[in-house]
Amino acid sequence: MRVACPGCEIRNRALCAGLSDAELAPLSALKRRRRFAKGEPVIWAGDENMIFANVVSGVLKLNATTADGREQIVGLMYPADFIGRPYASSTRYNVVALTDAELCVFSRKHFEQALRTYDKLKRLLLQRTLDELDHSREWMLLLGRKTAEEKVASFLVQMARQIGRGGCARSPLDEFVLPLSRAQIADVLGLTIETVSRQMTRLRSAGVIDLPTTRSIRVLNEIALSARAEQG
Amino acid sequence: MRVACPGCEIRNRALCAGLSDAELAPLSALKRRRRFAKGEPVIWAGDENMIFANVVSGVLKLNATTADGREQIVGLMYPADFIGRPYASSTRYNVVALTDAELCVFSRKHFEQALRTYDKLKRLLLQRTLDELDHSREWMLLLGRKTAEEKVASFLVQMARQIGRGGCARSPLDEFVLPLSRAQIADVLGLTIETVSRQMTRLRSAGVIDLPTTRSIRVLNEIALSARAEQG
DNA sequence: CGTATAGTTGAGTGTCGTCAATCCTTGTGG
């Protein structure tokens, strides 16, 4: 028996994991692999020509902006995550590739058709959406009530977990490479570049982390880091 | 033909609106009307004994807290909104009645059963959850990037819309009663009581709003209010 | 090797938080 989407890196973790090979086969024919370069926009807020896709590789940001251009990253999408907004004609935020990325793309028509056909798909998307909602509410607590140090510590804890999840290891990593620049971290945390930088060096001075390069983090004291995150 | 849930105030706006009378009938037998007094907790974070319910009347808050007790309101629930967290054993936040409230309650078992049985119900819950996610992301922009004045103005714009939606009128109201105290508004906006109060009086001094009583708002200049909200 | 971009560090400012006093509202009992 042939396996649908042979060689797909995320077959067992993405939404498709809820479908059998037989169920996936017709959908598989409608998908389109598409590459996006670092910095390239995937969806513009308000654009009706929306993309529905699974992230195969890379990291993307969802970001909202005020009228005068201030920016807030409201979500980060990793491999196996789903991008798109069913039941609405457009999204309220932009989606931009933070690294080179590969997506498994469907048209609105095909995806919504599949959503109607496969009950399981709907359930899985609902589960994912509920998880995202929980996550975004946790982030609201961070944005509204945490100090700069707590924000940065929370971000690093979260990052260690997320990067760990993607690889073979299932536990938080003690060393990893940030897929975000300082400016992007600032946009996630509702801070400025300078404040992020200062808090990073403070954590290093305190012996909680080390910064082998500006983009890589080594967690020296996970307990201390979690403590400074005030639950994260 | 008898109508399921006769006299229910939210029959046509809540999740149940997606079900026909025939479909609703068996569910209707399993529901339980329950009243909560102002300030009474409905769900505790981490409690497995979770409630699944439609809000019939009143306003409730979802709030998250840090380990040391700082509080952030991450959601407000109005009549016809749905409360509960399917596919998880507990919620990460508390649900508390802000006013006297009436809920139409189901047990986890019955609700998840219904979710499995009725495809339409799943679709409607997915739609709602996606809407909530959009809303919470919009709020992340507010929490992370807006000034105190913009936060308060955004809150008032939003409130005028929300209260208007509930009544017969479908447009934003120019005068309404706040269901929240200053302290609760502060917890929604990630500010302190004092800052909320100062911004309110600033808006009044500027002739944008009037405050007939501390709990009621009269919008004198909706355009100016929206402008100060930076899109809300 | 030189330029451009990203990141760090420093000095000074401003917005919002803290602490405290006062005012207003609401409810209760004399």
Added chain:
DNA sequence: CCACAAGGATTGACGACACTCAACTATACG
């Protein structure tokens, strides 16, 4: 009906944390 108490809201003085502006350093890239 009024006095009083209690909680909520407002206002003020002050301070701190994070932002702004700026200079400098490190890293990436041609």
